[in-house]
Amino acid sequence: MLTLENVGVRYGGVDALRAVSITVETGHVLGLIGPNGAGKTTLVNATTGLAPLASGSIALDGKRIDGLPPHRIARAGIARTYQNIRLFSALDVRANLAAGAFARPGRLTPEELTTLLQRAGIPHVDPAAKAGSLPYGDQRRLEIGRALAAAPAVVMLDEPAAGMNPAETTRLVETIRAIATAGIAVLLIEHDMTLVRAACDSVVVLNFGEIIARGTPSEVARDPVVVEAYLGTDAGALA
Amino acid sequence: MTALADFYAKHSRLIDQIGVNAILALSLSVSLQAGQLALAQAAFAGIAAYVSAILAMNAHWPLLASIIAAMLVSTVVAALLAFPVRRLRGVFLAIATIGFGEIVRVFANNLKITGGAEGLSGIPNDATTPVIYGALALVAIALFFLSRTKFALAVALVREDEYAARGVGIDVGAIRTLSLALGGAIAGLAGALYAHASFFITPSDFGFPRMEQILVWCVVGGVTSPLGAVLGAALLSILPEAIRFLADYREISNGIILLAVILFAPGGLASLWRRGVVRVRS
Amino acid sequence: MIAQQLLNGLFLGAVYALFAVGYTLVFGVLDILNLAHAAIFTAAAFAAFSLALAGWPLPLAFLAAAVLAGLIGILLDRVAFAPLRARNAGTLVPLISSIGVAIIIGAILRGIYGVDEKHFTTGGLDAAPVIHLGMVTFTTVELAIFFSAIVLMLGLSYVLRATTLGRRIRAVAEDRVAAALLGVDLERTIAATFFIASGLGGAAGVLTGLEYNSVTLDMGGPIELKGLAVIILGGMGSVTGAVVGGFILGAVETLAIAYGLSPWRDAIVFGVMFVLLVARPTGLFGKRALRQA
Numbered sequence: 001m002l003t004l005e006n007v008g009v010r011y012g013g014v015d016a017l018r019a020v021s022i023t024v025e026t027g028h029v030l031g032l033i034g035p036n037g038a039g040k041t042t043l044v045n046a047t048t049g050l051a052p053l054a055s056g057s058i059a060l061d062g063k064r065i066d067g068l069p070p071h072r073i074a075r076a077g078i079a080r081t082y083q084n085i086r087l088f089s090a091l092d093v094r095a096n097l098a099a100g101a102f103a104r105p106g107r108l109t110p111e112e113l114t115t116l117l118q119r120a121g122i123p124h125v126d127p128a129a130k131a132g133s134l135p136y137g138d139q140r141r142l143e144i145g146r147a148l149a150a151a152p153a154v155v156m157l158d159e160p161a162a163g164m165n166p167a168e169t170t171r172l173v174e175t176i177r178a179i180a181t182a183g184i185a186v187l188l189i190e191h192d193m194t195l196v197r198a199a200c201d202s203v204v205v206l207n208f209g210e211i212i213a214r215g216t217p218s219e220v221a222r223d224p225v226v227v228e229a230y231l232g233t234d235a236g237a238l239a
Numbered sequence: 240m241t242a243l244a245d246f247y248a249k250h251s252r253l254i255d256q257i258g259v260n261a262i263l264a265l266s267l268s269v270s271l272q273a274g275q276l277a278l279a280q281a282a283f284a285g286i287a288a289y290v291s292a293i294l295a296m297n298a299h300w301p302l303l304a305s306i307i308a309a310m311l312v313s314t315v316v317a318a319l320l321a322f323p324v325r326r327l328r329g330v331f332l333a334i335a336t337i338g339f340g341e342i343v344r345v346f347a348n349n350l351k352i353t354g355g356a357e358g359l360s361g362i363p364n365d366a367t368t369p370v371i372y373g374a375l376a377l378v379a380i381a382l383f384f385l386s387r388t389k390f391a392l393a394v395a396l397v398r399e400d401e402y403a404a405r406g407v408g409i410d411v412g413a414i415r416t417l418s419l420a421l422g423g424a425i426a427g428l429a430g431a432l433y434a435h436a437s438f439f440i441t442p443s444d445f446g447f448p449r450m451e452q453i454l455v456w457c458v459v460g461g462v463t464s465p466l467g468a469v470l471g472a473a474l475l476s477i478l479p480e481a482i483r484f485l486a487d488y489r490e491i492s493n494g495i496i497l498l499a500v501i502l503f504a505p506g507g508l509a510s511l512w513r514r515g516v517v518r519v520r521s
Numbered sequence: 522m523i524a525q526q527l528l529n530g531l532f533l534g535a536v537y538a539l540f541a542v543g544y545t546l547v548f549g550v551l552d553i554l555n556l557a558h559a560a561i562f563t564a565a566a567f568a569a570f571s572l573a574l575a576g577w578p579l580p581l582a583f584l585a586a587a588v589l590a591g592l593i594g595i596l597l598d599r600v601a602f603a604p605l606r607a608r609n610a611g612t613l614v615p616l617i618s619s620i621g622v623a624i625i626i627g628a629i630l631r632g633i634y635g636v637d638e639k640h641f642t643t644g645g646l647d648a649a650p651v652i653h654l655g656m657v658t659f660t661t662v663e664l665a666i667f668f669s670a671i672v673l674m675l676g677l678s679y680v681l682r683a684t685t686l687g688r689r690i691r692a693v694a695e696d697r698v699a700a701a702l703l704g705v706d707l708e709r710t711i712a713a714t715f716f717i718a719s720g721l722g723g724a725a726g727v728l729t730g731l732e733y734n735s736v737t738l739d740m741g742g743p744i745e746l747k748g749l750a751v752i753i754l755g756g757m758g759s760v761t762g763a764v765v766g767g768f769i770l771g772a773v774e775t776l777a778i779a780y781g782l783s784p785w786r787d788a789i790v791f792g793v794m795f796v797l798l799v800a801r802p803t804g805l806f807g808k809r810a811l812r813q814a
Binding site for chain 2: 070
């Protein structure tokens, strides 16, 4: 269980995040939505130790992780994917998955490799293929596979459906739900409301660094405050 | 058989040089594999050369002991250097390490114990060809086995994308320090051997021109395998000798080869070899 | 005494600045550390020597050598950098290919001129009239060198600030993609940048050769490395920084010599550079995010 309590992050005099408190439970998919620049990726960066907290605390299963260096937070059980894919593109698929499993003792077995590819939804991919040579959608899924390879407690997906067509997005829903069912707490940042509706148990809405609404996806979509926040950007997408 | 012995007698100095150069190239390849253009190997080698020479001449230490002591010193220096440069990347790391090398050179030029600009002479000449090539073999084998460990995977990940590497739990700072220290150790070995294979050493043996040479060997040979570094050092050490007919122009070959490799075979000669192997198999 | 030292520092610094300006210009525009800059510096000095030997008056030889250096710079870009740009090779690979070109230039110079030191036999350099001005003394040659350097740097400043080409260069330095989108001809602008940068570096070479009346194969070595210290001090990519840094370095060096620290002066220079890199990598005037290069 991941808990952010009253988290604040400042970038050069501006509050990128202010008094943010959220909880992501094991087996639960929490959606994080909001207009561009609302602070969603900042929240993920703060959680993974890439951005220092100005205030508040972050805890994993009761243990404080804020202030720890990023690699220690990763080892504590937090894995993520990146808004702009950050695969080790020159290395092959196997190496990327082995990278994900780096912090775990021992090496990645062929069975684990196959399982990971399945869970990530790319069972057909050649483990010896260069990661950068994969089609875009497969690369995004490989990133998910890499995150899963760490056997994490928490997985944070930063816009995993970006650039995917509706068919691929629908398949992604199953992948994400399966991750949660396997006993992982999932935080999903997304702009694609179809995906959010289908995959998330609950949703938190961020705007200008603050939480402006929480609830189920349908509750949140009807919330006038949320609609207003999106007006001028993506109002249609909420419908 | 006597033809071989004659050949050796005529070229023993070059053969020894190639062995030492190969070890130097290997020391840089370790840093390059971690994505760090840390250009301090020549300085590390120089420090070790002087330590080893001084211990051998002034304190009469035997060869092995003086080499090990020298390697220890160069490794510690490298590990210490890693700390202030830990946040530097790319060109800035390169410049900082070049600066470090220059500072070392100035000290060697001015201290009495290093013999100043004239250096040290009369170093016991006991690093024979078998010793040098034995050391080279040891380093190459050690690096080969290292390449199969998780450390090697971590090094590759840090090189490819250090943010993502942190995200999978790798302590990037520790990896960078370790790879610099490893490079320092191997460079130290090369430096100590150099001292014991030459009659004298001077500060200018370990300055920036030498560092550039080592870089050229590595790039030409290819960084991602020990074979590459050795190939590059061997080829580029032999070539100027082999084309003596070009007289004063002969060093042009190294420049042309370097450019050719960068433009047409960026993985270095070792990658061509591997490419060749793949073609043969299929 | 101190006035004389400062004047010496000024003269030395002017040439450092001229050399460093070329370094930093290429870095500012292309993010490349051009390690062939010193080889071009040396080549220009030899070219001026040959021209002077052939009877050309020194000022003409100087100009011709600088122009030649500029042309070599354009060639350098075509051969060693442009192909790498085309395949997006990053910033460290061009550094290494510049070493390749430096080796080639060095080998050619060695083949043509041999390893002996050359001297300018014309122009009366060794018997130049000495001027006394209050507490300081200098030769007309030193003065001419100083003024040449200043004029060239002022010229560069004018070009960068007030000409279309200068604006294009600054645009490409600022954001290559945006500049291209705005219609700037990248390759021509880059070629022009190299012509200017290498021309100035070559000019520095000729001036240095005249200053000490000595042209040798390895005359580029010390200044190549000191040049690094200058651009770090002044801020990578900042022309003003390179100028200011060059003068500061000249001053630091001459003062070190004056206070008896001459054998250690390089260590002082590089020590300061190292500390700067670790503590304030942007230097005096630099704006770039240096750490994630």
